[in-house]
Amino acid sequence: MTVPTAGRRRGRLVPAAAVLLLLSGCAGGSPAQPAAPPSSASSSVSAPPAQTPAPAPTAAPGTAAPGPDAAPAPETQPPVLAQSAPVAVRIPAVGASSGLLHLGLRPDGSLEVPPTHPGAPASWYTSSPTPGERGPAVLLGHVNATGGGPGVFAGLRGLAPGDTVEIDREDGSTAVFVVERGEQYAKNAFPTRAVYGNTAGAELRLITCDGYDPATGLFDDNYVVYARLAA
Template identity: 45%
Template sequence: MWTACRPRRAGAFAVATGAVLFLCGCAGAPEPDYASPVSAERPSSEAPADEAPSSDRPDSGLDPVRTESGPPVSVAEEMAPAEPTSVEVPAIGVVSELVHLGLQDDGAIEVPPYGGGSPAGWYRHGPTPGEIGPAVILGHRNASEGGPGIFAELPTMEVGDTIAVTRDDGTLAEFVVYRTDRFPQEEFPTLDVYGNTVGPELRLITCDGLNRDTGVLEDNFIVYAELKD
């Protein structure tokens, strides 16, 4: 059965920043307040998330933190800007070309297409993978045909797993997971995900938390990774 995330209204934080949630299938996060950076030097992106089924729990009343090893303790050297072309996540068998995502006319974040294999998408208004700041990649949990989406197994990822992003200058940005979280969408950790970081980081985002009573995915699952030294 096809399921979708429940659209949600932006909270006070989003209203204060003039941002909106994306409501196409799965709700995203509000735009971060760049006046309140998470760590260092560069304002990063705005906000998205993603779509499709998974968890067997009946509701999303779950402790949001799944696994965490603490913030990165070392900072890899920043790579020159280069747009990503594909992503590989060996732990979950993912190899995907990357479409580039922007903003819709209403200010909502675009989501990857469902057709054409439902590839993952990179949010192009944020840092490129390897630059300082959090590059953001979104992927659906299920496909339009009813099968699994590109990030169907994302919630099984663990600390220490690796992610490789091929870039259009021929270089490879390799990341190591240091944290994974599941959050109710109305409690999305905007600054943790989209705020400034000391070094180059990556976020993978999809939907999670299937409510069996409503058929709605009520959470977001987020993978945090840092660039390998």
């Protein structure tokens, strides 16, 4: 698995301006099951439709319109949890569960790689926020295992919006995240800011390999699941 990463300042991740680092080590050999083809996407982004300005609201009879110095409504922040390291993850919709290793960076700046033997666990990237803290917590897992069997994150492509990811934490609490979407990215065009950039609330990224090329025996892409802490 090859995943560009960004460094982290205390509590939140550094945006994409950070130096890219590489994680390598998806197990060789074909996946246990053929990966589903990536969803088609347009090569261009449509501009939002023009909006017709709405007429200014009229104050109700007998009600004074707010003056120019009226205080703005207080800004609401998404819910977050206190810091607590993760110990296990469960993904009920695809029948996946795993204890979590705590892995960081090697001396050369590359990510430590979870083991690839059958039944090997996923890992939490220790320079990302703990799951439930503000920012994107990052979990990494292999799509396949040594010998071609399924890896802990083999089922990520089966997740759909609204599915849940449950993460047990050291303080005894469970952070429940709701899946928003999954995206496949070429490893040489990985969107660092979208995956690792700061977020207003507590979010989760599940990352594995994808895009298996039988001609080379390598995975050319990554698959990323985006999820948000349940309210």
